[in-house]
Amino acid sequence: MSQASHLSYRAGGGGAVTRRAALLVIGVLAVQLAFIASYLGAFHRPQPHRADLAVVAPAQVRGELVRKLDGLPGRPLDAAPVPDEATAVHRIRHRESDAALVVDPRGTRDRLLVAGGAGGSLAQAVEQVVTRAERAERRSVTTTDIVPAGRGDARALSAFYLVVGWCVGGYLCAAVLAISAGARAATPRRATVRLGVLALYSVVSGLGGVIIVNPVLDALGGNFFALWGLGTLVVFAVGAATLALQGFLGVVGIGVAILLVVVLGNPSAGGAYPYPLLPGFWRTIGPALPPGAGVWTARSIAYFRGNAVTGPLLVLSAWAVAGTVLTLVSSMLRGHTHQGPELIPRAPDGPYA
Template sequence: MATTDDGTRTTFLGEVKSAVTPHASLLVLGVLGLMIAFITSYTGAFHHPAPADVPLGVVAPPQVRGQLVGKLDRLPGSPLDPRALPSERAARQQLADRTIDGALIVNPRGSTDRLLVAGGGGASLAQAVELVVRSAEKAEHRTVRTVEVAPAAAGDSRSLSSFYLVVGWCVGGYLCAAILAISAGARPSNGHRAVIRLAALTVYALAAGLAGAIIVGPVLGALPGTFFGLWGLGALTVFAVGATTLACQALLGILGIGLAILLIVILGNPSAGGAYPYPLLPPFWRAIGPALPPGAGTWTARSLAYFRGNAITGPLLVLAAWAAGGTLLTLALSIFRKKGETPS
């Protein structure tokens, strides 16, 4: 038996029930579920990276081009998706456009060919393509020399700075939204409060985007590219993640934070193409990555840094869709909430 402050006696079981309420128990079970999902998602995405259908340009004399493309296409496990290209210039242009991830330039007068890769798009992907092509060339008694056409910067040797930059922005986005919500109740009680929260998130997103661009650029020299481009990307990424988190909270209350973590951290980060670009990920993560903010942000950051801003329209539209969708859902749920709901 135990005695409370007011002198009332209670049993140990009663103390347990008082300390761990049913509501808290459900939240703890939810956290356990998120932890299991985290382990499953990251382990599933990273435990066995292997190239699958990596776009590879092939520049070769007409008499051997078709045969070579066919052999590369029939490699065990289908690591490559080869396509014939008319010239090295076309191959370099497609690499710059991020249409292909490598290009094999066959030397018609010798036995040493060249493999063009873009390490700025992901060092692990460039290395994987090199290993596959070297093995295939060795079987044909030929050698290959690797040429970097879009190398990662000296301060970004593994081309991971863009990924960690975007992950930082995403973490800032959902933490800011969570703090704005739980500081005065998870669900906005009216449209005015929702607008104020979104306005505060906008100011924060601009500051967070600026801070990230300064750190990876002038301060650390880790990521080249346009400073204002990275600032804009950061602001959009932070706002998209924050608005999505506010929408989840408007929908589910405190449980919405868990939903946001599921979308952004558990599903979004391992599928973002950071440590292992999309062609190295299993099918599920490869499919969802481009549609989630971390993946769209990482792709855009690398394009801004190493590919002159090419191939960013789609990812920017993805981020804009999350930003707009989160904003509209937050406003709709707060304005048209059920009558009789207790204001937060």
């Protein structure tokens, strides 16, 4: 093709889509389809699987009752005997059991204790399963929510949306910091500055999210400063991981971050459907990803007096530390790669060079 023809081709729009752009578009399509598959796979048929049920019953019927509940078709319950109602309540409040069945030894009307603060859909699903099982034994059951969600927190979803917002802020902030001066952090100094800005953003983002959710909307209770600290950690963990991915993969790292946090992380976070209602794949990966760890911790702070948060906080801390370390490592590797050429002075242009 002659130079004139080439210029005409470019002017006519023939070069509007480069090979690199075409590859990125294909990548976007793959992420889009993965998004659809992940959300539909997780949500299209929620069914309880091994929901932890504490059983309080007289000794003479306890063993048989536990075996029947534990062996229901589809294994919706993981029934375990406990000595008394106080123990059952303790297990629910410490997030060791999802619900408890208290059998009336003198009548046919039993009680089911649930925790709506852990997710309204889970409490409802366990109630339906236990009600059917009781009806088969010619018994009835009344449900008592001993850890209800707040009045402004419909079906205990506020924690989920709060954490999703924090996660979005984390990877968007990291993406903006990276693409503002190139997709890769070329020097350790630049990477350190970006991490510092991200840390400051995380503090402000965490505070803003808590102010919106409470007191502005009165949607989620719990200790204000504990939620603020959680928000800071969630935003920084996601942002640092995004910076690390960008450092090694460039612009593609943004897509990988979205894949991990949005495509895989959000549907497996236990928000709309807590873990016992999710299919096996999402139920397994959820606790190991920032959205799942964040949602569990936010609900624990809001409704369970901060119980059972050690594991999720360690997960978030691991993402934050790994993201920080890998961001610095990638910058050092890039800096070493460019060190040689940068030390050679460029010859001046012009006739007197």
